[in-house]
Amino acid sequence: MKKVLLSIAIISVSIISNAQTQGPNSPAAATESANGCLACPGSDWVNYTNAEANDNTNTTSGLLAHPNSGPGGAFFSRYLYVSNFGFTIPATATITGILTEVKRNYSGGSVGGLGVKDSVVQLMDSLGVRIGTNKASNTPWTGISTYATYGNSSDLWGATLTPAAINYSGFGVAVMAKNMSASIYTADIDHIRVTVYYSNPVGTNEIMSQSSDVSVYPNPATSEIFIKNNTETIQSITIFDAQGKQVMKQEIKNNETKLNIGNLESGIYFIETKTEKGVERKKLVKK
Numbered sequence: 037m038k039k040v041l042l043s044i045a046i047i048s049v050s051i052i053s054n055a056q057t058q059g060p061n062s063p064a065a066a067t068e069s070a071n072g073c074l075a076c077p078g079s080d081w082v083n084y085t086n087a088e089a090n091d092n093t094n095t096t097s098g099l100l101a102h103p104n105s106g107p108g109g110a111f112f113s114r115y116l117y118v119s120n121f122g123f124t125i126p127a128t129a130t131i132t133g134i135l136t137e138v139k140r141n142y143s144g145g146s147v148g149g150l151g152v153k154d155s156v157v158q159l160m161d162s163l164g165v166r167i168g169t170n171k172a173s174n175t176p177w178t179g180i181s182t183y184a185t186y187g188n189s190s191d192l193w194g195a196t197l198t199p200a201a202i203n204y205s206g207f208g209v210a211v212m213a214k215n216m217s218a219s220i221y222t223a224d225i226d227h228i229r230v231t232v233y234y235s236n237p238v239g240t241n242e243i244m245s246q247s248s249d250v251s252v253y254p255n256p257a258t259s260e261i262f263i264k265n266n267t268e269t270i271q272s273i274t275i276f277d278a279q280g281k282q283v284m285k286q287e288i289k290n291n292e293t294k295l296n297i298g299n300l301e302s303g304i305y306f307i308e309t310k311t312e313k314g315v316e317r318k319k320l321v322k323k
Contacts (some may be wrong), residue, residue: 057189058125059231060137063088063118063208066095070114078114078212081225087118090139090227092181097223098150099215102308112153112155112214118228119160119208124306124317125199126236127276129276133189133233134159134197136171136209139226141181150216152177152223157186157211159193162204177213181226189233202232205280249316252308257297264292268311275320278304297322 066084070076079097083245086095097113102113125131136159142152154172161167171186171193187193201207207229213223250265263273265314269291275284286293297305297320 041091055132055233056129056236057231057233058123059121060135061121061123061231062090062227062229064120064122065208066116066118068114068116072320075109076114078112079109080114080206081116084116087116087225087228090229092226094181094224094226095152096143096225097213097229099221101218101220102150102215111216113212113223115156116211117160117164117208118211119164120178120205121202121207121230122210123202123207123232124319125202125232125234126308126317127199127282129199129234129236131192131197131199131202131232131234133191134187134193135189135191135231135233136186137183137187137227137229137231138209138211139181139183139214139228140177141179141224142177143179143222143224145215145217145219145221150176152213152215152217152221154184155212155214157209157227159195159209160206160210161195162201162206164206164208166210168193176216177223181224199234200281205278250318251317252307252320255303255319256323258323259298260294260296261305261320262292262294263309265309265311265316266291268313270309270311272310274308274310275300276308278306 066087067082068081079099081095082095084095086093100109100111102111157171158166159168209228215221249265249267255260270288272287277283284302300322302322305322307318307320309316
C-alpha cells in the first residue's frame with residue numbers, strides 16, 4: 037500500500053511541476069490602428085480603453101451596411117489592439133498554448149441577416165506586429181454580451197512564442213470586426229483577456245511555490261532590498277526583468293539577505309528565490 041501511495045504522490049508532483057498557467061490576464065493598454073486618421077479605412081473604435089476591463093462598458097465601432105464604405109467609416113472596423121497583459125512567465129519555460137477570450141456582441145441593425153462577424157483575431161508580438169494564424173470565427177456575433185474563445189492550452193496560433201516576448205508590454209491581441217448585413221450595425225467589445233499555458237523544466241524539488249513564505253521589502257525600492265524566507269533556507273536568488281532576461285543572481289545559504297539594486301533601471305522586475313522545497317516568484321518595482 038505504501039508503494040502505491042508513493043507512486044501516486046510522485047505522479048502528482050510531476051503534473052504540478054510541468055503544466056502551469058498564468059491568467060486570464062486583462063490588458064493595461066488599448067488603442068486602434070490609424071488612431072485619429074479620418075481618411076484611413078475602417079470604422080473607428082470609440083472609447084477603446086473600455087476593452088481593458090470586464091465592467092459592462094463597451095468600446096464600439098459603427099459598421100456601415102455591407103459593402104458600403106466612406107470617409108471615416110466602412111462595413112468593417114479598424115484594428116482594436118490590446119496589450120501589456122502583465123505576464124511573468126519564467127525564462128526557462130516552454131509556451132504550450134494561448135487562450136484568448138473576447139467578450140462581445142452587436143447592437144442596432146435589423147433582425148436576421150448575417151450580421152456582425154470576426155474579420156481578424158490575431159496575436160501581436162512584442163513590436164506590435166500581427167503574427168501567426170488569424171483565429172477569426174465565421175459564427176455571427178449575438179446580441180448578448182458573452183465571451184468567445186480562441187485557441188486553447190495546446191494551440192500556439194502558428195507562432196513562435198517565447199516567455200520574453202509574452203512578458204513584454206507590447207505582446208497583445210488584434211481584433212477586427214465586419215458587418216455582413218444590409219443593415220447598419222455596431223460592434224461592441226467589453227473585454228479581452230488572455231491565458232498562457234506553459235511547461236517549466238523543473239524537478240520535483242523545483243516546483244513553483246504558491247506560498248507566501250517569502251517577503252521582499254521595501255517594495256517599491258530605490259537602492260537596496262531585503263529578501264526573507266520565514267520557514268526555509270534560501271539557496272539562490274535570481275532577478276529577471278519584465279522581458280524575462282536574467283539581470284542578477286546570487287547564491288546564498290541563509291533565511292535573509294540584502295541585495296543592492298541601485299544599478300538596475302527603473303521598472304518592473306521578478307525575483308525568484310530557490311529553497312529545498314521549490315521556487316517562489318515575487319514582483320519588484322524599482323523606482
